Amino acid sequence: MRTHFIAIGGAAMHNLALALHSKGYQVTGSDDAIFEPSRSRLEKKGLLPAEMGWFPEKITADIEAIILGMHAKADNPELLKAQELGLKIYSYPEFLYEQSKNKTRVVIGGSHGKTTITSMILHVMHYHNIDVDYMVGAQLEGFDTMVHLTEENDFIVLEGDEYLSSPMDRRPKFHLYQPNIALISGIAWDHINVFPTYENYVDQFKIFIEKITNGGILVYNENDPEVKRVAEEATNPIRKLAYHTPEYTVQNGVTLLETPEGPMPIEVFGAHNLNNLAGAKWICQNMGVDEADFYEAIASFKGASKRLEKIAQNGKNVAYKDFAHSPSKVAATTKAVKEQYPDKTLIACLELHTYSSLNAEFLKEYEGALDNADVAVVFYSPDAVKIKQLEEVTYEQIAKAFNRKDLIIYTNPDAFKDYLYNLKYGSEGVALLLMSSGNYGGLNFDEVKNLI
Known part of the structure; x- marks a missing residue:
């Protein structure tokens, strides 16, 4: 072809x-x-x-x-x-549907956690030598590409993005896949340049549920009130399976997941990631992997690329980078790192980089997002605001939005780098968290490794 x-x-x-x-x-x-x-x-x-x-x-x-x-x-x-x-002109999701319309389509949707849950599922399948087609939004360890298509595989696992399909097709991508098995991890207003109101954004998930094939399965996060409401209100003929954050403990910087066989150490951490794991477990079980085999495989899952990825550790200090940028992701990631390293000084740095995060009206959604950090730093580039043709965001607007009197704000990349290079480390050490979908105006993350 x-x-x-x-x-x-x-x-x-x-x-x-x-x-x-x-x-x-x-x-x-x-x-x-x-x-x-x-x-x-x-x-x-x-x-x-x-x-x-x-x-x-x-x-x-x-x-x-x-x-x-x-x-x-x-x-x-x-x-x-x-x-x-x-x-014949296809958008990206339209063509993926054409490639998968004779397969069992598993679609992972939600404002956050999509890439991690999809990655967890693929890790488990790969561990047990179960070959499936897939499309995921990050490069995974052990996988050559982010897309894999065959004629023979029975299942395809698709990360279901709610952003638009193409310049000609203004439907959200995940509306085009018509899942047999679907998951919704969370609903937190995002992409405000496309979905101008919260209600309009939530409606996209209602439509997603309506697109599930008759007799299909919806796996949903009952810890998220909006997801729970939308799922329970759906009346189409589907089976609904709720999941929630499992029991776990943290001991000496190691997260132990409670399983039927007792506590099991795992590589990922944070309540949001344990919640993602619970959703992935339900999906894998509905793809034929039993619970014990799921636990055996997931113990070695280290996380998706750029999702709470450890980039350096030296003595008492540790550094992570994370793709987090929306308010809910920032709050969950900051809380997770503080919970994992309660005795370290958590320095959480957030770059406001996306259209939504640089929107003066949307900024107020970030209130409290960095509250779990001992030191909170926000970086944004006035040039990025101009490129996106947005109204100028001021220092005062950001300080007011986060509602934190000791918030440190940088607009100059060199000044931000100088701050990182001159960090003071206490006796218990520092946990440095760099959150962004950008690179802080040209920060070399390899150099950060040498600072820890």
């Missing part, structure tokens, strides 16, 4: 391109800029475009599928040519 990717360089798009190439498809693509690691990975398989830019002449009548990335605009020259020729 001949496929062409418009905006092939994105994290999701290039992984799908690699997966189709591996499946034997003829793959071509274009983009106006491709960065690492996408560039090297595409080049290695001979899929890197010869030159950057959009070339309508690449779009010919023998192309059987055009896959349109979010990075492409509605007036993209290649897209216009494909429309003119009447070619």
Whole structure:
């Protein structure tokens, strides 16, 4: 099958391109800029475009599928040519559904925890040599790509993002997968540039539940009041399975999960991650893995890339980086690290980087998010605000939003780096937590390792 990717360089798009190439498809693509690691990975398989830019002449009548990335605009020259020729144009999630419509589709949704839960499920399957198709939002240890597609596998596990499908298709991605088995981990208002009100955002999860196939299964987090309400109010003919945070203890920096066989040490920590684990267990059991086999496998799960990832440890000091940026994720991650290292000074640094977090109106959602930190630091770049064409966010607005008098705020990357380089470590040590979907204006995380 001949496929062409418009905006092939994105994290999701290039992984799908690699997966189709591996499946034997003829793959071509274009983009106006491709960065690492996408560039090297595409080049290695001979899929890197010869030159950057959009070339309508690449779009010919023998192309059987055009896959349109979010990075492409509605007036993209290649897209216009494909429309003119009447070619079949798919968004990323539409094409994934086409690839999986004869499989049992397992879709993991929620405002937070999606990547971790999906990663946990895949780790368990990999541990027990159960081959499944998948799409996940992070690079996993032991897996070559973030997308894997076959003709023969019975199951496909999909991370169900609620963001838009393509410039032409304004439906949330997870509305297109029509799951046989679905999970909702949490609902906390996000993507305010697309879903302007909390009610509108919650409605997307109601629609997601309605899309579950008749007789399918909904696994839901009953610790989240909004998830519980939405799940229990759903009237379509599905089976509902609730999960909650399991019992656990922390001893000498090690988290012990309570299991039928007694306490079991695990690599991940924090109430939110234990909650994610409980959801993953239900899914794995409905995919044929029994409870004992799940526990055996999950003991060695170290976490998804960039999700509460330990980047350094030296003596009494430890450093983590985390993809957390929404208020609920920031609060959960900060609490988790303090619980794991109660005697250390927790220095929690948050970069306001996303559209939502840099929105002056949305900022108030962050009140209390850093309360578990001993030292709370916020970094944001005024340049990022300008690039996103948002109203200027002031120092005073941020200080008021977090409602913490000792909050430290930086807007200059060099000043923030100087702060990190001159940290003072007490006798009990420091737990440094760096939370962002960006890089603090160019911070080299490898250098941070040398500071601990």
